[in-house]
Amino acid sequence: MEAVCLDIHPQILLAEDDLELRELLIVVLSRAGYQVTSCDNGLQLLEQLKQGDKYDLVITDVRMPALSGLEVLESQIDNPCCPPFICMTAFGDTMTHATARRFGATATIDKPFDLDEMIELVHSTCLRTEAESLCVGGRS
């Protein structure tokens, strides 16, 4: 696996209820140069987002105890500072994908996924966000 290292260390907020998968993603993302904060349910995710810390990316499982990933995403529709969301889903049906997209998810990925693919997706999402913010910054 090729680790993609960035000069800066983007902050990622990870929400996944399965301990093993969460731990795996933390290891892989850290090795790829990201700073990862994690939580294991939707409610904690929402609280983390409300705390005001700046995150470059949110990776969330769709189905979690307390609040689902989609519900958190939906609550962030009106938040202009909302970081990009990557939703992980095991159900893989087009309905879930479409809903996630409608609620503003940047990308969706089906479980089980390839870790390289995930890193690639995270990387490209972070780069795009950075480019967009640069763009916005350049205009202002």
Added chain:
Amino acid sequence: MRLTVKITFAVLLGVALVFSAYSYFSIQRERDQLKKNLSREARHVGENLRFIVSELWQQRGEAVAIAFLKKANQDYKSTLVRWVWLDGEILSQHQPRVPVEQLEDLYNEETVALLAGSPDGQDFLLTYLPLYTKDGRIGAIELSESMDEMHDYVQESLRRSAIVVGVSVASGVLLMGVLGSIWIGRPMRKLRAQAERIGSGDFTTSINVPGSGEIAELSGTIERMRGQLAEARAAEQIANNERIEALEKLRHTERLATLGQLSAGIAHELGTPLNVIAGRAKLIHSAGMKPDDISRSATIIGEQADRMTGIMRQLLSFARRGKSQKQSVDLSVVLQTLKPLLEPTAREQGIDLVISEAEQPLPVYVDPAQLQQVLLNLTLNGIQAMPDGGNITLISCYTSAVEPPENIENGDMNWVCLQVCDQGTGIEPETLRQIFDPFFTTKDIGQGTGLGLSIAHGIIEEHGGWIDVSSTPGEGSCFSVYLPENPSGELV
């Protein structure tokens, strides 16, 4: 009493009666004949004597005549001849052996013959021939002949008859016994054994009683009946097997349908560990991993594989269908096995699965796979009735006071109960009446077979229990499965 013995008894009784009657009448006839002969003989002798006595009386007087009679006794050993007086002064030596009143016919000069017994028990044939003396006095010559000879003859005849009857009866018994056993006893025993075999359901052995008699005909009829019964039973068995097979197929189809409903949840349940396994494998493969991390990853891979195996095993044990295998199990254990199968689907629908087990073991004699199917079906119905989420409660409990329906046998036994209670839309009263009917469904086309509850009902009925349902539209439904307690069974 055996038939042969009865027939023998009846026949021999008849033979003995006929023979005895015949012997009696022939002896009687011989006796009469003998008596007549004796009487006739005595009369001849008497008449000769009377003639001589009459002559002697007239020519030489009373004393000579009576003396002649006395002398005559010496010639006739078997017959005693005496002179008796019937009137006037009678000396004891001229007294008739019988009272004079019995001899009145003598006054008419008729000969009188009669039988009389002596005080020592001997019988005599007495013949009296009247004789008027010159002085007008009436007397008679009395010939008394002992009947002993005749009695001996009759005794002998009787003895012979008795021997003949006895021998006839004995030989008859022997003959009837042997022939009865050969002709009746043996074939009847065979027929009885055959009838008993047929009665106990053994149609394999055939019997053959040779000949053309009634018993052979009966044997032929029994043989035909055996054939027909065997055919009927074979046909019934085939039909029964077909029915069981069809039911089994139907239940399996329904099981697969249930499995289909569970599959989305199960897929998700498998997706996560698969993801972890693939990721950890990749980590191990990547450069720069410390030995400790590699070891940890390998451990996690193992754990995740176990987790998947557990889920797969539950799925397989449910999907695989062998013959119905009833065993003693704890109801709460069956309830526990449902958790991994149902939880993913419930979670997907935002439903919490609450399982409340009884504290004590609830032993029942059931086919766990069939019971699982019933409970999965009831719970999945509950999940489908709760589009807005909520709680589904699965309860196992012991019921002390429950009134079984009328069609349940052994109503006085103890019952254990499994309840599936949802907070769903509930069931309308008019629908409630039909929910156990085959092919009745309220779901959209393609969503349900309409057989789930009907099959569940059949399975529980087969286990000697019943399903009760209470529902309040808008609040939820509660299905209670009652099963007979099996306290003696050793729990598997």
